[in-house]
Amino acid sequence: MNRRYSPTSSRRNRPAPTPSADQIAVAPEAARSGVGAALLEAVRTAGRTAGRTAGCRRVVTDVWNxxxxxxxxxxxxxxxxxxxRLDQPL
Structure with a gap:
């Protein structure tokens, strides 16, 4: 029997959900004041509580190179x- 992942497979065969910490930004005058770190810590706190309950094991973000x-x-x-992620204009 083929045990590949499918949307109807059991929960233990599915990849863990992964929350993303995207679009965290502060006003330029607030840079390096701790505001960004506080925002990120709020995301981490939510991840540790609700995220772990939902089966999340990590939080990810995207950053421009x-x-x-x-x-x-x-x-x-x-x-x-x-x-x-690599990019090439068409």
Whole structure:
């Protein structure tokens, strides 16, 4: 019997849901004041409570490669690169 994933397969065969911490931004004058860290901590708190109850095991975010400040912010918060998306104009 083929045990590949399908939408009707049992819960234990499905990938865990993954919340995404997207669109976290602060006004330029609030940069490096702790506001972004507080927003991110609120997402983490929600992930630890409701997320774990729903079966989530991690939280992810997307960051533009050129945005070195955002990359440094997330890496300092414990995020690490997971994949690399490549782009080519048509």
């Amino acid at each position: 050129f945005n070195e400040g955002a990359r440094a912010f997330y890496e300092a918060a414990g995020f690490s690169p997971m994949n690399l």
